[in-house]
Each structure stands twice: as structure tokens, then as C-alpha cells.
Amino acid sequence: MEFLAAGLSPLAVAAAMAVALLAGFVKGAVGFAMPLIMISAFSAFLPADLALAGMMLPTLVTNLSQAFRQGWGPALETTRTYRRFLIATVVFIAVSAQVFDLIPRVAYLLLLGLPVTAFAAAQLAGVPLALPLHHRVRAEWTLGVIGGLYGGISGIWGPPLLVFLLSTGVPKTEMVRAQGVVFLIGAVALLAAHLGTGLANPSSLTFSALLVIPAQIGMWAGFKLQDRLDQARFRRWTQALLVLTGLNLVRQALM
Template sequence: MNTFIAFYQNLGLALTLLVIGTFLLAGTIKGVIGLGLPTVAMGLLGLAMMPAQAAALLIIPATLTNVWQLAFGGHLQGLIKRLWPMLLAIFIGTGAGTLWIGMAGGHWVVRALGAALLLYALSGLFLPTLKVRPDSERWAGPVCGLLTGVITSATGVFVIPAVPYLQALGLNKDELVQALGLSFTVSTLALAAGLLWRGDLGGGELTASLLALIPAVLGMWLGQWLRQRISAPVFKRVFFVGLGALGAHLLISG
């Protein structure tokens, strides 16, 4: 408890409110469209703190919400059997990226985060859904996993290129939501291991991350309520536009 209080005392009131508001918004978006919590959290928190610190704060909210997402749907065993090469490559890529790049700080890391967000937004807005043939999954999955892992290790964002790849597999709605939860869980655990190895994830950061879990869960409940009342395609389009603007700001201002 002392480390929890000390961490947020060091952040100050303004940044503490930013953390709460960020995870409330990120959780709401995830509740509506099934993804976006770490992406939005890293983007907004990246405006006020270093990516390694922001990534440490999202570990517990991202892990628990993703485990919840992958636990329901009834397709977990089949998805693991189909996606394990990609999942293993994500873990390997994150580990290699931690050793090679890591979130050591500096303007280039912030710009890399902005570029990842902008690329993801543009792909969501303008690119048609790709199709991956079953006979191509053997090599495409591991390549996608390695790239996702390296990007995760540098920016804390693990949607590129994992999300477009999973969308291209032709999964039904329930399978896709569960596959996203599975991929994000592996990415979050790999990121946590990398941060722990580099000394960026200690007891204070983990304890402080518990605060972010509360608004994240509240946001997910709100998002699920909103999902029944608004058009998901319209919301998703607005989400990508806002995400692209945020990414462009980080890329330019660094």
C-alpha cells in the first residue's frame, strides 16, 4: 500500500487523473469493439510519461481484461492449436526486441509509438480486409508474430500486424474476439517479462497498476452497454480517426 500511494504521489494529481480517465476511455472502447485498451492507453499516457512507465501501468488491466475476453466463446482449444506458432513467435519476438531495442526512452521511442498508432489507424480506415490462405498460415503466422513482438517491445502496442492478420483468417465473430484476447494476453505477458527483465516493472508499478484496473473494468461495462445502443461500424470509424490523430501528434512532436 505504501508503494501504491508513493507511486501516485510522485505522479501528482494531474497525471493520476490522466491515468484514471485514460483507462476509463480505453476500457469503454474495448467494451464496444473488443480491442483498443492498450493502444489507447499507450497513446494517451505517452503524451505525459515515458512509454516504459505507461506500459507498466497497463499490465494488470490489459492482462485481466484479455483473459476475460479469451475465456468465453468455446473455441479456445482449437484456436491454440491453430495459432500456437504465431503466439510462440510473439513471445520470442518480444524477448528479442527487449534485448535489441527495449523501451529505453528517448524521442525515437515516442515517435515509434506514434507511427505504430498511425499505421494501425490508417489500415483500419482504408485497407480492405485481407485474406490469408490456409496453406500460407504456416509461415505467415510466425512472421506476423515476430513483427508484433518486436513492435511490442519498443512501443507497448501489440496490434500491428497481429490484428489485421487475425482478421484475415476468416474467423467468425466469436472466434475472432477470442483469438484477439488470446493474442493480446500472450503479448501482455511477454511485455511484462521484458519490462521485468529491464527493471522497469517492480512491486511499486504493479501495485499502482491496480488503480488502473478499476476504471478499465468500469469502462468495459459502459462499452458493453453502449454496444447495444450505437452503430459499431460508426464507432469504430471514429475510433480510428481519433487514434490516427493521436498517433500523428506523437510522431510529429515526439
């Protein structure tokens, strides 16, 4: 097959499928972290370009399921509500994808990992970090730009959105749906951008398509857990996972 011809062993493919299954489960449970888990794990045994390409189709398909889980109406309303974040993210994914191989990896990992860790840890510790209503529009544009810049380079644009949603106290169902909508449109933009750069090609996309199956299976299992979590527990799980996410980004930078 294409990805085997590109140099991947059957063991590496099996390991990637196991990672996709785990990432799908976590995403189904809390609504995010699939790209973070996949990129973090893939970096141990895959080239950087194949790691980024490999997560593109699983991310796109699982976000489609997440965004439209309650139907078209709520998904379209969420799109309208978070349109500023979406516009900024899509535009800056396209911009930053063009310099994918020019940005030092350590720089973007630290610049994202440190503030995300500090924010989520403060929320876990009970420090109130609610965003005043009159700052929300400005914050939405700013965090959308940041998410887009990181998204085109690393395939990770979730943490800035999580910071915004946690700061504004969004209910669980809307929070998960908003992540699905934003991540879906971002995933389409990322794929389109890297079809242009050549990083997404028949070989890498064949590998990525194989990972859709375990990712989707994991996600449906995660949905079952999410449905049993009340609002308070869901928020705590989200904050805790965001702390681990930030620390992992810092760890990768220091290594």
C-alpha cells in the same frame, strides 16, 4: 502509497483512472485498443517507463475476461488455432523488451502507424484485402514477429493481429476471443520481460494495480455494446478505430 512516493500527484492518478475507464469501455466494445489509448493518453502526463508499466496489469486482467468469456473450451481451441502468432509474439516481446530504451520512439511509431493506417483506410474504402489461404501461415508468423517486436518496446502488439484477423474474415465472436487470447499471453510475456528489466517494480505495479478496477468496469459496459453490434457494423467500427489508432501513432511520432 508507492506511486505517490514516486512523484505522482493525486490529480495524475485520477486522470490515469479516467483513461483506464475509457480504454476498458472501448476494449469491451471492439476487443482491442486498450494499450493504444492508455499509452497515448499517459504520454501527456506520465514518464514513458511509468506509462508502459501502468497499462500492464489492466491489460492482463481485462484480456483474461475477454479470452474466457465463452468458457475454457473455445479459448483453448483459439489458442491452438493461432499458436503460430502466439509463439512469434511471445518470443519477440522477450527479445525487444531488452532494448526498450535504445530504439528511437519516432521510428517505431511511424513504422507501425503508417502501414496500419493505410491498411484500415483501404478496407474502409471497400478495397478487398483478403489474405489468400496459401499465404496465411507465412503471414501469421510474420505478423506475430512484428507484433512481438513492437510489444516489448511500446506495449502495443494489437495492430498486426487486427490486420491478420480482418484479412482472413474472422466472425465477430471468434475475432474478439482471438484478440483476448493473444493479448493475454502477450501481456503475461510483457510483464515477465519487464520484471527482468526492472521497469515493472513495486512502485510501478502498485500504480498499475489501481488502474485494474476502472478498466474492468469500463470493459463490462463495453461488452453490453458489443453484444448489440451485428457482424457488418462491428467490422466497420473495428476498421474505423484502427484508422484512428494508426493516425494517432503517426501524430505522436511527428510531435
